[in-house]
Amino acid sequence: MSELLAAARAWVVASGHPHARHLLRTEDWVLELDPTAGEALRISAVLHDIERAFPDPEARWDSARDWDSPEYNRWHQDRSADVASRWLREQDAPPALVEEVDRLIRVHEVGGWPEADVLQAADSLSFLETMVPLVVGWVESDRAPRHRAAAKVQSSLDRIEPGLTRARALAEPMVRDGLAAVAAAHAGAPR
Numbered sequence: 001m002s003e004l005l006a007a008a009r010a011w012v013v014a015s016g017h018p019h020a021r022h023l024l025r026t027e028d029w030v031l032e033l034d035p036t037a038g039e040a041l042r043i044s045a046v047l048h049d050i051e052r053a054f055p056d057p058e059a060r061w062d063s064a065r066d067w068d069s070p071e072y073n074r075w076h077q078d079r080s081a082d083v084a085s086r087w088l089r090e091q092d093a094p095p096a097l098v099e100e101v102d103r104l105i106r107v108h109e110v111g112g113w114p115e116a117d118v119l120q121a122a123d124s125l126s127f128l129e130t131m132v133p134l135v136v137g138w139v140e141s142d143r144a145p146r147h148r149a150a151a152k153v154q155s156s157l158d159r160i161e162p163g164l165t166r167a168r169a170l171a172e173p174m175v176r177d178g179l180a181a182v183a184a185a186h187a188g189a190p191r
Helices: 004-014 020-033 039-047 070-090 095-105 114-130 132-140 146-158 165-184
Strands: none
Touching (some): 004 039, 004 070, 020 114, 020 165, 039 070, 039 095, 039 114, 114 132, 132 146, 132 165
């Protein structure tokens, strides 16, 4: 493993990424699902949502509203891949590594082949572990109705490749807890 992985972790933290813990835990979940995961997959886990550290002032997307929009997810994946690839090139990463990380991040919401499916499942597990309070906040701040917030939590399990039975089993109790938290949220509560 090169020094790039440690540098990627440090960059996520130094960038002030609003969900740095989610990104770092995604790598942990990758290793839980695939202890032999290579450098490209691990770097992809750490950087899969990196675009959120660099908001686009022209973007009209709202993740609470648009989380299941194919157009939003395409934009988010592509923008994250572009930011990550640019950073890797600035670090003089080998072109083959840059290409593989780029390829994985561009599909992290949907998967599509074994490594991409592991990344997507790890993203889902980390989301359930670290981001449910954000979704509860959507309800409490009226950014999203309760049924949309619950659907977001449920989708974290539903989108995991059916063949990844261990990942799905790990996600099930987290989904139950997440749905209970959304159900208990007080809509319109002051933050």
